[in-house]
Amino acid sequence: MRKLALFGSGSLALLVGAMALAQRDTRAQQAPAPAPPVWMLSPRDSSGLRGPRQPVFFRHDIHAGLNKIPCQYCHYSVAESSEPGLPTTQACMGCHLVIGGTDSSHKAEIKKLREASAQKQPIQWVRVHTLARHAHFPHMRHIKALGPNACQTCHGDVARMAQVFKVNNVNNMGFCITCHLQRKVTRDCSVCHY
Amino acid sequence: MPDETPREGMDRRRFLTVLGVTGAGAAVVSGCSTDRVEKLVPYLVQSEDQVPGVATWYASTCTECAAGCGLHVRTREGRAVKLEGNPDHPVNGGRLCSAGQSALQGLYNPGRLTGPMARQPDGSFKTVSWDEAIATLASRVATADGKLAVLNGQGRGSFTDLLAAWTLALAGRHVRYQPFSYEPLRLANRQVFGTAEIPQYDFARARYLVSFGADFLDGGWLSPVEHQRGFAQAHGYHDGVMAKHVMFAPRMSLTGMNADEWLAPRPGSEAVIALAMAQVLLTERSGNPADANGLRGMLAAYTPERAQEASGIGAEVIRRIAREFASARPSLAVAGGVASQHRGAVTVAAAVNLLNYIAGNVGETVRFGADLDTGDGYGATLDWLGLIDRGGVELALVHEANPAYSLPQATGFAAKFQKARFKVSTSLYLDETARLCDLLLPNHHPLERWDDARPRRGVTGLMQPVMEPVFQTMATGDLLLRVSQKAGGKLAHFAAPSWETYLKQQWLQVVGTDEAWRAALARGGVYQAAPVAPVRLAAGAQQLAVAAPAFDGGDGPGRFFFAAVPSVLGDGRFANRPWLQELSDPVTKITWHSWVEIHPEVAARLDVQEGEILRVTSPHGSMEAPAYIYAGLHPDVVAVPLGQGHTSYGDYATGRGANALDLLDGQGGQGFLPYFATTVTLTKTRQWKQVAKTEGTPRQLGRGIADAMTLAQAKERLTPALAAQAEGHEEHEVNTEREVEAIKGFRDSQLSKRRHGDYVAEHPGWGMTIDLARCTGCSACVTACYAENNIPWVGEEAILRGREMTWMRIERYWEGGEDGEPLEARFVPMLCQHCDNAPCEPVCPVYAAYHTPDGLNGQVYNRCVGTRYCANNCPYKVRYFNWSAYARQAFVAPLDLQLNPDVTVRARGVMEKCTFCIQRIRGAQNTARLEDRPLRDGEVVTACAQACPSEAIVFGDLRDGASRVSRIASDHRGYHVLGDLNVRPAVTYLAKVQHRVEA
Incomplete structure (x- = not known):
């Protein structure tokens, strides 16, 4: 009986988890992103933004959108490694030693960065895109095949996002396979799963 | 128990559907689901040599045994994940043995000391800060002038130079200790060639190999990877050519298993066989070195017939092998294995020296000049212990050695060592010796620190930190310098700001420029051809006196010669590594515990089955271990692997198996530890232990799994199937x-x-x-x-x-x-x-x-x-x-x-x-x-x-x-x-x- 009980409770947990997943996915599909000039938003209005709240309200829309900084300036290893690379605190400070922000809300966020840098504490970003550990995704192969600005194929138009959110469930194998089928490239399991 | 959980709507089918949605069962949280909040933590400062997702390689040097192989360390995101051989290195040429690869499990061992510790009055250890620890040691050093004893397990190199100079400054005694130190080879070389050095053995060029108990493939003899590379080159078949390998040893070790002929002489009789072979060479072959003829008189008495009498191996067999050996040029004979280190081991090695000399191998496949660093020897270690035993030693320092385990109980190490007033260990682990000490100052692991090694002339290997230290440890080089600065006085001239600076200064004096230093770092060291020092027969060569070596306990009915043999756990230092504990012994396929090998005839006589726990009793001690019945033994021999039976060496080693050293005599009157010098009795305990071995059926039973053919068949380019047919086995249509x-x-x-x-x-x-x-x-x-x-x-x-x-x-x-x-x-x-x-x-x-x-x-x-x-x-x-x-x-x-x-x-x-x-x-x-x-x-x-x-x-x-x-x-x-x-x-x-x- 103990075994059955465990089985029951375990399956319930599974079921709840599955439903939560399913619900979230539909929500993501139902809400098409409106496209206002989001960099005009101030952090005070950020409560409605999608995606996880980050320790520093880093604005991809300002950096990559308004200022047109290439993705690879910060995500430096994406063309040579399976990992895209995160900008180091030093890299951020390379600009923000000088750039202090235009309005008070910007200044407040940049101050967080400067304090973290002064205290030699890295900023612990909340991960948005997590791939299951049994799948391997070589970023560099995809950049090589699709070009240096192909990031949005999977990550969406990050240059227009005030706060990064998940446009595509990159952890869903169907998402990968659809593209691989369209492009007539490998869909052998062992290319990613090993 | 009532089923309290509601189960409506959850039948098996539905359950599987859910499983399908969420991925693999238990992995809901840790696998596919993205509900878990993961953090991405960037570097503060861009590392010059690390790209996330791309491996960074560093060159280093292996310090697991005396051979000093070169390493390439694969690191990912700042941690070492794999060790491979350095292809540029003259010793291992890119290859690495199991023990060397397992250094990673030494680095990441859960049993490592996490920082300095000091013994409290109640006997327990308490974590202290490095500043406190250094202050304590500095105050002890101040009173230790002339009363300091240092035991150093690290090989030759800048660190050992520093430690020796440091000890000398305090007028202390510095002894370098390696459990396997091959003194019989040195003593025999001194006797026959007038040099106490260990030569380089060139297995690759030898056309005929004879080993007298030298287990050169087992990891228990000199430079295992180098020898194996050479052996595979010589003995591996190619283009109709293949060297022959004959082994004389009472136990068929891995080396014996790779021999074309394994012969088990009576223990202690190898020297007579070697001399008989030398005698055959001298009398039947021309073109021997001229001065070898002077040996005729001495060798005349050693006929194959006399060898047969001593060893039990037929005279015609010895004569045949001698003739085969004579006809192959160059050939190579080796001796001096730990497993057959009986009291006559020097004579065996000396006899083999003569055999090599007469065969013209000295200078060809046996080249003097490089030497191999194996420490100061067993005698020096016992002298060191005697110094402490006599009292008056204020401060004893043990560095990278574990004598409390690797010396036999019979030496009384623990009791004698206690007589030192203050005892310090730099071991990474709380091993048996560290447990006896008062202050534990754990060193960095070799992969975490700057260091170098000079295993032999012509090879200087560098080590560099490949990652941040795992724990709060300190390189002992830094420790010595900081203690010197604190203590001042006679130590004040050890003024280098750090161990790294000291090491680099030493190197710059040799290599000259910064570029050369960096080049050496990238290559893993500096490699030159070893100098070759020609040798001649010394006067001692004539005075070879062969006597049957004594075995404690004597020979008699019911007594067996006891062989303590090296295993994958080496001298015991690898016992805390689960990879090696789980690695099946190549001979028996046993993992994780000790065993006693007995011959099938003996097993039948004593009515012993595999797994029955036997008590093995020698005049010096006893141990218990399950029996393993092994036909690859001389019937009068029982063998037990070394390396197990730790009492304090982390969770993986402690309390596992029994220590074969407990049965040995600790006396080193001849300058070496006789590992094969007692006889034992076997007692049935009527207790059993299932032997944890990984083998299935030990025989092929005609399944054709491991095919073989003769050299003649290979020369005819037969396929394995045709070769089997030629042997009279019919091919079956299945x-x-x-x-x-x-x-x-x-x-x-x-x-x-x-x-x-x-x-x-x-x-x-x-x-x-x-x-x-x-x-x-x-x-x-x-x-x-x-x-x-x-x-x-x-x-x-x-x-x-x-x-x-x-x-x-x-x-x-x-x-x-x-x-x-x-x-x-x-x-x-x-x-x-x-x-x-x-x-x-x-x-x-x-x-x-x-x-x-x-x-x-x-x-x-x-x-x-x-x-x-x-x-x-x-x-x-x-x-x-x-x-x-x-x-x-x-x-x-x-x-x-x-x-x-x-x-x-x-x-x-x-x-x-x-x-x-x-x-x-x-x-x-x-x-x-x-x-x-x-x-x-x-x-x-x-x-x-x-x-x-x-x-x-x-x-x-x-x-x-x-x-x-x-x-x-x-x-x-x-x-x-x-x-x-x-x-x-x-x-x-x-x-x-x-x-x-x-x-």
Whole structure:
């Protein structure tokens, strides 16, 4: 009986988890992103933004959108490694030693960065895109095949996002396979799963 | 118990549907779900040499034994994950043994001391700060002038120079200690050639090898990887040529198993055999060195007949071997193994020196001049202990040595060592010696610190920190400098600001410029040809007095010669590494515990079965261990492996097995520890222990797994099947015509499934060849596979249930050994054969096992639901099931830092197996694609092929007819294991070649 009980409770947990997943996915599909000039938003209005709240309200829309900084300036290893690379605190400070922000809300966020840098504490970003550990995704192969600005194929138009959110469930194998089928490239399991 | 959980709407079918949605069962939280909040933590400052996701390699030097092999350390995201040999290094040429590779488990060992500790009045240890610890030591140093005793287990190098100078400044006694220090070789060389140095042995050039108890393939003799490389070159068959290897030893060790003829002389009689061979050479062969003729008089008495009387080996056999030895030039005879280090070991080595000299090998395959650093010897260590025992030693420092374990109990180490007023250990672990000390100042691991090593002349290896220290440890070099600055006085001139600066200054004095220093760092050191010092016969050569060596306890009925033999655990220093505890002993295939080897005749006489616990009693002590019945012994000998029986060495070693050293005499009157110098009695205890061995059936039973042919057959270019026919074995037709047809149809349908998941480009067809004429069974590939593929060790209990996870294992089969036939061993490295016609694939209900377009037998972990049908259907038993969450116990922190990030850590309930190192294949393909070029032959090297010191394993593309692996696979010796099953393996074995003894 103990075994059955465990089985029951375990399956319930599974079921709840599955439903939560399913619900979230539909929500993501139902809400098409409106496209206002989001960099005009101030952090005070950020409560409605999608995606996880980050320790520093880093604005991809300002950096990559308004200022047109290439993705690879910060995500430096994406063309040579399976990992895209995160900008180091030093890299951020390379600009923000000088750039202090235009309005008070910007200044407040940049101050967080400067304090973290002064205290030699890295900023612990909340991960948005997590791939299951049994799948391997070589970023560099995809950049090589699709070009240096192909990031949005999977990550969406990050240059227009005030706060990064998940446009595509990159952890869903169907998402990968659809593209691989369209492009007539490998869909052998062992290319990613090993 | 009532079922309290509501279960409405949850039948089995629905449950599986949910499972399907959320991924693999228990992995809801840790696997596919993205609900878990993960943090991305960037670097503060861009590291110059680290790119996330890309391995960074550092050159270093292995310090696990005295040989000093070169290392390439693979690091990922700032932690060392794999050790490989440095291809530029003259000692190991890119290869590495199991022990060397397991240094990672020393680095990440959970039993490491996390920081300095001081003994409290109640006897316990308390963590202290480094400042406190240094202040304590500095105050002790102040009173230790002239009363300091230092035991140093580290080899020659800048650190040892510093420690020696430091000790000298305080007028202390500095002794360098290695448990295996091969003094008999030095003493014999002094007697015969007037030099106490150890020569270089060039196995590669030898056309005929005779070993008198020197286990040069077991890891217990001088420079194992170098010797194995040379041996494989000489003894591996190529173009109709192959050296012959004969071994005289009372026990068939791994070296004996690789011999074409293993002969078990009566213990202590090797010297007479060597002299008899020398006598035959001198009387029957011309062209011997002129001064060797002076030995005629002395050797005249040593006839093969006298050798027969002493050893029990037929005079005609000795004469034949002597003649064969004489006709091969150059040849090589070696002696001085630990396992046969009896009280006459010096005479044996001296006799072998004479044999080599007469045969003209000295200067050819035996070259003096390089020397090998093996410490100051056993005598010096006992003197050091005597110094403490006499009292008056204020401060004793033990560095990288564990004499409380590695000296026999009979030396009374613990009691004598206690007489030192204050005892300090720099051990990384709380080992037996550290436990006796008052202050523990754990050193950095060699992979965490700056250091260098001069194992022999011409080779200077550098070590550099490849990562941040795992714990709050301190390099002992820094410790000495800081203590010196604190203590001042006579130590004030040790003023270098840090150990790193000190080391670099030493190096700049030698290499000159900063560029040269950096170049040395990149190459892992400075390598030059070793100087060659010609030697002549010394006067002592004439005064060889051969007497039967004494054995404590005497010879008599019911008494057995007791051999303490080196094992994969070395002198015991590797016992805290689960990789090596779980690595099956090459001879017995036993893991995790001690055993007593007894001859089948003795077992029958005493009515002992395998696993019965025997008490072994010598005049000096006793031990208990389960019996293992082994035909590869002289009937009067029992053998016990060294290395187990630790009382304090971390969880993996402590309380495991028994220490064979307890039975030995500690007296070193001759300057060495006689490991083979007592006789013992065996007592049945009527208790049992199931022996945790990984072997199945020890015989092939005609299945044709490990094929072999004679040298003559190989020269005729016979295939293994034809060779078997020539031996009188008929070929069996196992399949009827209809079966053959059915198999063909099955194969076609299997191959057609490859269109699923097709690539755009032409596919390679990955394959492997394993040359059994080169494979020695050393098992370096097994450890390499564990390290590369995140294979969990499972422990003794699981091994007893046959649940080991060895993706790559070494199968050992016995031939002969009955009815007077010589015992013969064959090794087959067994891994997934990646069959084209794989029986595991069609039985998988969820397509987890499938065939990839590039010829791999894929295993998709996230699809696998654990039916285990595939393993049932695999004829090679190479699929391993995760019965329990092995990874959770195997990779406890900080061992998890070693995990290869490119390989999935498999969860419970998943089938796993060799992938042909698919992560390396994909990695090489990625690199080639980024560089817009096709893959090159030899670009993908599997972990096993990379490690193999014999270079027996070759990996590559079988569809490319020009590739190295294709050429080797089409060799006439090539065959497939269980080829009759028509599973079409991608692994081709090359049959072993043997020198058959002509009767």
